[in-house]
Amino acid sequence: MRFSNIRLLALALLASAMLLVWPAAARSGTITVATAATMRYAFEDIIHIFQRKTGHIVRPVYGSSGNFVSQVRQGAPFDLFVAADLKYPQVLLEEGLAMAPVQEYARGRLVLLLPKGSPLKADGSLADLRAAFADGRLKKLAIANPRLAPYGERAREALQHAGLWQAIEPNLVVGENVSQATQFVSTGAAQAGLVALSLAMAPQLRDHTHYAVVPSHFHQPLAQGVVVLKGSNPAAAQLQRFLMSPQARAILKRYGYEIPHAAGPAPK
Numbered sequence: 064m065r066f067s068n069i070r071l072l073a074l075a076l077l078a079s080a081m082l083l084v085w086p087a088a089a090r091s092g093t094i095t096v097a098t099a100a101t102m103r104y105a106f107e108d109i110i111h112i113f114q115r116k117t118g119h120i121v122r123p124v125y126g127s128s129g130n131f132v133s134q135v136r137q138g139a140p141f142d143l144f145v146a147a148d149l150k151y152p153q154v155l156l157e158e159g160l161a162m163a164p165v166q167e168y169a170r171g172r173l174v175l176l177l178p179k180g181s182p183l184k185a186d187g188s189l190a191d192l193r194a195a196f197a198d199g200r201l202k203k204l205a206i207a208n209p210r211l212a213p214y215g216e217r218a219r220e221a222l223q224h225a226g227l228w229q230a231i232e233p234n235l236v237v238g239e240n241v242s243q244a245t246q247f248v249s250t251g252a253a254q255a256g257l258v259a260l261s262l263a264m265a266p267q268l269r270d271h272t273h274y275a276v277v278p279s280h281f282h283q284p285l286a287q288g289v290v291v292l293k294g295s296n297p298a299a300a301q302l303q304r305f306l307m308s309p310q311a312r313a314i315l316k317r318y319g320y321e322i323p324h325a326a327g328p329a330p331k
Contacts, residue, residue: 092298093120095140097131099147099287100207100242101171101214101259104267105318106145109311110302117305119298127240129211135160135292142295143302145287147171147241147259148213152290161290168306169320171285172260173217174274176248183255187275189225192255196231205236205247205256213285214241218257220282248272260319286323 098106103125110121128146135141135155144161145168146152155161175192177183182200184191195201207215215237222228236253238244241262248256249271263274289306291299305311312322 092296093122094142094296094299094302096121096123096143096145096299096302097135097139097141098123098125098145099128100125100212100240101147101261101287102145103242103262104265105261105314105320108314108317109306112310112314113302113305117298117301119301121302125240125242127208127211127215128213129208130239141292142299143289143291145289145306146213147285147287149286149288150213152288155292156290159293161292162295163290165288165290166303166307167286167323168289168311169287169315170323171214171287171320172279173214173221173257173277173282173285174260174263175277176245176256176258176263176272176274177254178248178251178272179270181254185273185275187277189221189227189277189281192231193225193227195254196227196234201231201234201254203234203236203247203253204231205238205244205253205258207238207241207244207258212238212240213287214257214259215244217282217285221257221277224281264317264319287320 106123114121128148128151131144132151132154144152144155149165149167152161152165156163156165175185175187177185183195192201206218209215209219219228222231236247238247241259244256245258245262247253249268260276263272289303291303316322
């Protein structure tokens with residue numbers, strides 16, 4: 064009799080444990096996110112907290128925003144698009160491939176990134192970049208592809224503002240995305256690069272590079288948007304909301320992003 068009672072008690076405890084675990088398991092899911100390369104380090108920190116809080120699994124794929132638009136058009140199974148501008152998410156919304164609204168989650172900054180020991184000065188005005196190009200200190204300048212990556216487009220605008228674009232274009236090393244352009248600088252393949260502040264501030268680069276922020280009036284704003292894609296896992300909307308939360312914004316600020324005032328409190 065005592066054995067039966069113990070067995071019944073064990074079964075009851077097991078059933079109770081399953082009831083506690085099942086709701087969380089039922090709500091969990093895998094979210095595949097097309098993520099702008101500029102967000103690589105900040106997003107890893109954000110999804111670490113999100114996964115712990117929700118039980119969802121987030122699989123980020125990093126690349127250029129322009130390439131992701133082409134991939135979504137071709138049926139790539141992304142649930143959420145975290146872009147480096149507002150234009151590309153809006154294009155997908157207008158084409159019926161995304162669900163409103165497109166939300167601006169952050170504003171990025173462009174920097175002149177140099178490897179430690181570079182003969183160039185960390186000068187955000189790009190004045191020494193001009194001098195270095197003229198006197199031979201600058202052989203290669205890294206930027207992201209302006210046709211595919213918003214940060215590459217803004218780098219081109221900054222060089223045009225400084226009157227350097229036409230002269231320096233033959234000396235460019237063009238990365239498919241801003242993360243690759245940053246790697247060109249950190250590995251010494253280029254003497255300088257115009258890349259994202261969020262990447263320059265990452266712990267992985269601090270010991271090998273230094274930077275200067277390019278004035279914001281040198282280029283159009285780097286307003287960054289997020290949108291849920293059609294046919295997505297319902298959990299994608301939850302991640303979109305979390306990206307607008309105080310916890311996520313604190314991480315974004317830590318990586319040099321500015322939070323737009325119009326964003327307001329996180330959606331309910």
